[in-house]
Amino acid sequence: MPRPRPVLAPADIKRRTPPGQYVTEKFPVLTYGPTPAFERAAWDFRMWGLVENEARWSYDEFMALPSTKIVADFHCVTTWSRLDNEWEGVTFRDLLSHVTLRPEARYAMLHCDGGYTTNLSLEAMSEADVMFAYRLDGEDLDPEHGWPLRSIVPKLYAWKSAKWVRGIEFIPEDRPGFWEQNGYHMNGDPWTEERYG
Ligand SMILES: Nc1nc2c(c(=O)[nH]1)N[C@H]1C(S)=C(S)[C@@H](COP(=O)(O)O)O[C@H]1N2
Numbered sequence: 001m002p003r004p005r006p007v008l009a010p011a012d013i014k015r016r017t018p019p020g021q022y023v024t025e026k027f028p029v030l031t032y033g034p035t036p037a038f039e040r041a042a043w044d045f046r047m048w049g050l051v052e053n054e055a056r057w058s059y060d061e062f063m064a065l066p067s068t069k070i071v072a073d074f075h076c077v078t079t080w081s082r083l084d085n086e087w088e089g090v091t092f093r094d095l096l097s098h099v100t101l102r103p104e105a106r107y108a109m110l111h112c113d114g115g116y117t118t119n120l121s122l123e124a125m126s127e128a129d130v131m132f133a134y135r136l137d138g139e140d141l142d143p144e145h146g147w148p149l150r151s152i153v154p155k156l157y158a159w160k161s162a163k164w165v166r167g168i169e170f171i172p173e174d175r176p177g178f179w180e181q182n183g184y185h186m187n188g189d190p191w192t193e194e195r196y197g
């Protein structure tokens with residue numbers, strides 16, 4: 001059953017909309033390049049790099065992991081925000097329980113089908129609402145919105161919410177991902193307008 005779109009009070013909308021953003025009920029697609037094809041048999045999700053033990057899940061194994069629903073706002077740096085989205089998937093905290101990080105691990109690089117990447121500090125990743133989602137508002141993600149899996153990092157601009165994500169690499173120092181190499185901020189906090197680096 002799809003979840004009905006919420007009706008928010010104007011005061012809540014105001015409080016939840018970062019500076020320089022406007023609220024839309026639409027869900028624009030923002031992708032650099034084509035939507036990659038999903039190949040179920042070849043698909044896996046991996047955690048590697050500065051870990052004592054690498055982790056890997058097949059599609060069926062990942063889908064069998066305990067799931068969580070999180071309601072969060074979504075802010076694109078091009079100035080639209082879509083409020084109150086109910087994402088369903090696996091939290092980063094739950095995934096982290098499957099690996100032991102080496103002490104040098106301080107940043108993460110998310111890797112996607114199609115070659116997109118984005119970097120995050122482990123501090124940003126450790127927020128309780130960071131997750132890897134396969135459903136939105138009660139329905140499977142549309143392919144162009146990242147199905148079968150995307151990251152959701154509600155406290156940062158939406159370019160950190162990587163579509164078609166396939167894995168997390170743990171690294172010692174910050175390194176720019178795709179948009180970060182092209183001028184976007186290394187962190188991307190919408191409340192302080194960390195738009196460009
Ligand atoms: N793989 C991949 N993930 C991506 C992007 C992309 O081009 N490729 N664009 C990012 C940007 S800039 C935004 S605003 C959001 C948009 O998500 P949407 O297309 O589902 O609205 O996805 C982010 N994740």
Ligand SMILES: [Mo]
Nearest residue numbers: 030076077159
């Ligand atoms: Mo964006």
